[in-house]
Amino acid sequence: MDIATLGNMLNTAFVFSTALILAALGGILSERSGVVNIGLEGLMTAGAFASAVSAFRAEEAGYGAASPWIGLIAGALFGVLFALIHAVATITFRADQVVSGIVINFIATGSTLYLVKQLFDGAGETSLVDETFHKWEIPGLSEIPIIGDGIFNAYPTTYLAIILVGIVFYVLYKSTFGLRLRAVGEHPSAADTVGIKVLRMRYTAVLLSGLLAGMGGATIALTTTGTFSHNTISGQGFIALAAVIFGKWNPLGAMGAAVFFGFAQSINNVLQLFDFSSHIPSEFIYMLPYVLTILVLVGAVGRSRAPGALGEPYYQGKR
Amino acid sequence: MNKLIKAFTKDSAVVPLIAILLGLIVGAVIMWLGGYDPILAYRSLFEKVFSNPYDFGETLTAITPLVFTGLSVAFAFRTGLFNIGAEGQYIMGMTGATFVGVNLHMPWYIHAPMAIVVGTLVGGIWGMIAGYLKAARGVNEVITTIMLNWIALHLSNYVVRRFLLEEGKGRSYIVDENAQVTIGWLSRLLDDARVHWGMFFALLAVIFVYAFLFRTKQGYELRVVGSNADAAQYAGINVNAGIVKAMFISGALAGMAGVFQVLGVFMNQAIAAGTTGHGFDGIAVALLGGNNPIGVLLGAILFGTLSYGAAGMSFGADVPPEIIRIVIGSVIFFVAAPGIIRWGMKKFKRKPSKGEAV
């Protein structure tokens, strides 16, 4: 394996993991505020759907290269819409957070497909978006060996995801908002007694998680598939959830986990290009990313500690 | 009898009924907005399920695996574990049963039971892996079960291809007749619907899970572990063993879903491109049923009926069957957030009294 291959693998890993990173960031914000978000899959689905439709419509309307950006924004907003359902159910009505998340997954897959059929004359797939995102090569930086190929020649959404990791990290650990958010997720009544509006914080966090996961879904539609259909999002949301836990609810950790997973996927492709791979049953190659993930978890990372109040609805003393 | 009436007029019974009604209304509104005829759609749905013996029988067949996976998830929940891996355990259970069903040849009274037992054990072991990793290494079971789902998919494809493949068919050989668990007479009675013994095993499983969890000492132990692991440890209960045991049972239940699908419905195992969704649907069923075995049964019946009837809806009223997922989602939503219904009920009840006051 030469250096170029390594760079290419890293590149594939980042492309693959962009959506996972974004969705995982969403998951982190929501869960750090104490709200379990098992609905990431559904939020991604909503985002992918809205982005494919809007980008296509924008392209039709002649927005050209702005179309994918319009799609990205639409995806984010649609994610927020579905996250709102989760927020209302779990925060205002104190529904079980896991249940509500599963409901989001159900309603998102059902309603987006239904809408696709409504919008595209009964077709099960949106029309292909031609104006998708293109890779941006960062001049200069892309010359660096390995990471030049690996990171600095990527989709704008990948850069966006990496920047957002930084922003979310900063917000969580350096800003007042982050301190309060984490307090709400660890010990809501402690936050309440110092005058923090617990429910408002949780609403904000859950809606942001919709925004980010929606964006994550959108990146898949706008860089990988170009369309939205019933299988555009198939399991990525759950992998993102795994990345949240794997990364110990820390943005950098989650990014590491997502990229690791993407890297394992690209190893599995590169492996098939070698001759010796013909002796390995292909199924074992497909398993590789998942097996590696488990091995890494078993070997390196110990128990991860969830936010203290994760999953608990907050009652401010019953009336 | 009085008790029964009371049970049904209690808040806890009214709420789910209202939830179902509201879910159907949400679906109706969406259909209506989309220009479809909701009345016709629902009529087609229920006609599909109840108007002829064949479809009725097939509906029962559709409900059966949901009972198992629903129980699997609910059981794990009760013991404090979130098993997202019913999907993988289902596949592994299926593979185990297919292996025995295809590769061994024995009289029926050994073959079928053996296929069932082996499949169930394989499913259980698959669940146990996640349990073991949690107990011994502290790895969160949510991640491992997600990963194990994918591993199970590919592993079973490998097993089918390597050991069971019927050349050119893309699937295993048909399992021996002696390993099949169809019910011939009932099937004939129901116009050849693929009814099988799994249905009765599902009912037994409901009773088993109920009795095990709430009536046996082992079930008690697992519930203590699930509800307060620290207290369990103080009480001298082996928490780690409990986790492994619980995941084994949960996996075995999900495995049985796969076992009966192959021995009762498909008779062979295809090389699969993706997961079936039965495991994930099991989460929904468990939640519909409030993680209570009886609730799971009712939840599976509701879920299975609606899903199976969805084909009738698209056949009879040209409504996209996706709408049913929205309906099911809404029902779960309203079941899960009884606050919404209670809140609505209160408003509803209060109105007349206000009127009186004026």
Next chain:
Amino acid sequence: ACGSKNDNNNNGAASPSASPTASASASPSASADTSGKDFKFAMVTDVGGVNDKSFNQSAWEGLQRLEKEHGATVDYLESKEATNYLTNINQFVREKYNLTWGIGFLMGDAVKDAATKNPDAQLAIIDNVVEAPNVASITFAENEGSFLVGVVAGLMTKTNKIGFVGGIDIPVIKRFDLGFEAGVKAVNPNAEINKIYTGAFDKADLGKAAAASIYNDGADIIFHAAGGTGNGVFNEAKERNKSAAADKKVWVIGVDKDQSLEFGDDVTLTSMMKRVDEAVYSVSKQMIDGSFPAGKITTLGLKDNAVGLPDTSSKNVPADILAKVEEYKQKIISGEITVPTAQ
């Protein structure tokens, strides 16, 4: 989709290999717009759904044509999971549809079951063989068509590296794979072929990653037989062509339909067409005409024009290469070349 080759195919597909009823089908669909008005045709999709941009969709187009041209009643049901195959077929059988299609390899057992239990019903299946007196089995010689796109690839590669992205390693896909490889080797024995099976038909992200690996390894043409996973292959190629220099241009060879219509001819070199629509149309038409090939296996290959390259290929493939393709086509039809296949 493309109606340019209608006449051609109509004849071709309507002359099944050993059918004694060939004469009946010779009466063309010229007039008789309502000849099918008493007929009800239906199809059941596999889990891909009717808009899979692949054989399900193609099959449905065939049925729709039947409705348009002959006034037949047509309908379909989508299967959400494998258990639905049989129940969906039975829905139509019970409603006394004249002919019910099972679309796709996976439907084999279900069609067999329905046919055995309902000897009066007529059924047909695509991509699989069901031995029953009331079932028409239609399969395609994908290896033959793939051989021809292999010829194109072998002759047009500049890097002498070619890729293949498969869905799951099953016999149908293996036929694409082996035929393609044989075609490449026939014209360019030195070319290296890199194959990746993604293990899925519905994961564009895996297709994209696989294509990236192959292109990174130096290949300039990828043939995909991976359904929706192939979308990722196209997107990767498009992406590369947007930024890369002209001499680094990469190509994709599409599958099942003329994929240049969807993904554009700046990335689609050509496609290995599989005329499921034609097959469904013509065999259903035979039912109207009273010559339904019940109990027969019809293998549609190059000689039936049921597989092969679309006309649009001339856009990107030079005439001399197309001539070469035609040459090999004749050799295959005549039996001079036997293309390897898979069971």
Next chain:
Amino acid sequence: MEQARTVVEMRNITKRFPGIVANDNVTFTLGKGEIHALLGENGAGKSTLMNILFGLYQPEEGEIFVNGQKVDIDGPNKAIKLGIGMVHQHFKLVHPFTVTENIILGSEPKKWMGLAIDRKLAYEKVGQLSKQYGLNIDPYAKIDDISVGMQQRVEILKTLYRGADILIFDEPTAVLTPQEIAELLVIMRNLVQQGKSIILITHKLKEIIAIADKVTIVRRGKVIDSLPVAGTNPNMLAEKMVGREVSLKFDKKDAVIGDPVLEVDRLVMKGRGGLHALNETSFVLRRGEILGIAGVEGNGQSELIEALTGLRSVSGGSIKLAGEEIAGKPTRKISEAGLSLIPEDRHKHGLVLDFPVRENMVLETYYQAPYTKGGFLNFPEIEKHAERLVKEFDVRTPSIMSEARALSGGNQQKAIIAREVDKNPEVLIAAQPTRGLDVGAIEFIHKRLVEQRNMGKAVLLVSYELDEIMQLSDRIAVIYEGRIVGEVKPSDTNDQQLGMMMTDYKAPQGGPEN
């Protein structure tokens, strides 16, 4: 002391919870510079009243005046604005955060136009405040790593940081060591001198006498009396509070001491950071005696209990229960061999809060006959058992089917004690058995422990409360840094001497007991 101005006046407050009137027409006034104690049984409604003053609950009826102004306290924010601060019964601290982060939470100093927290300034400010009030806390420490006493100071600092003039302390001393209590009392006096007014909820009559100016007594949601502390005595207060006579001191018979039943020999257990949590701990417990383990929290008491019960493995030494080695054996085996534990944390370790009382009563014996027959639980027997215990130990619960969560703290504790005592153990370990309980409940529990000892059983009492230790123990062993540093008889010692031994080893004249 100045008693002039009224700073808080709560008039005719009524607060109802489903099925109970927690505050029934309560009127309460707090004067400036006053320390005003609130006294009442568990569940009398003290916390509820204070939660109303702090804006956490809204009363159904009544008015509140702060500094003469009628106010509507609709949330903690409003309370904070009015200069009210509260140190809650259950601390409201975010454990993974540092001391400073907890203190500034909600009113953080900012920099970069509000984009970031000015941590430097925050740490400085907290350090300064700590010094100003003599609280002596490390602003950088994580809450997880500091003692309960320190945590409480963080709570106090939280209110001071927000500029509170009216401080509410809800059972501040329940979790403190004697030293910490003494220090807290100093701090409170200090605060009053700086112009603050304090409301103090406590079950410890001694403290009220020691520090409060006024006391208001609440029973079942109603105010029974409000009077100056001067001229009262503990017995009188207890009587008013419970509504009957309470014996604060009871007479124990002399101990009839028998054979050694628990012999702990040079027990070693590794702790955090390479230190030994248990460092060659040795002692002997005999039948018919109560041995009190006195010590400041964090000197190995928890580890000792975990070692004795098999919850954690030891790295050296031996534990003999009735002659049998039990070190390293699983918890269940030890329990079967005759050792019972009343754990310190009843919610976390003692009960399954979501289970009915019925099931909690067999938490350790469920698998034995007659509660299990052929693998199945025998509910009639379990119920009989639960009914009997509930009756014998006066556990007040609507029914044995009520969830343990629904019981008050005192009754939860009684349920645990009933369960453990009924196992008829050779050795009963009682860890903090009366923490947070009212005098009535304490009296009941103490009686039960002495009863065990009188029956010839051995009781190991681990408590941070010197009063409790002095009152109950036949012998006191002092633990310091994981080692028993001395043994004394209660009659031969006093608080000061014990306190000295607990903080640093100074050989007492008595020496190890004969």
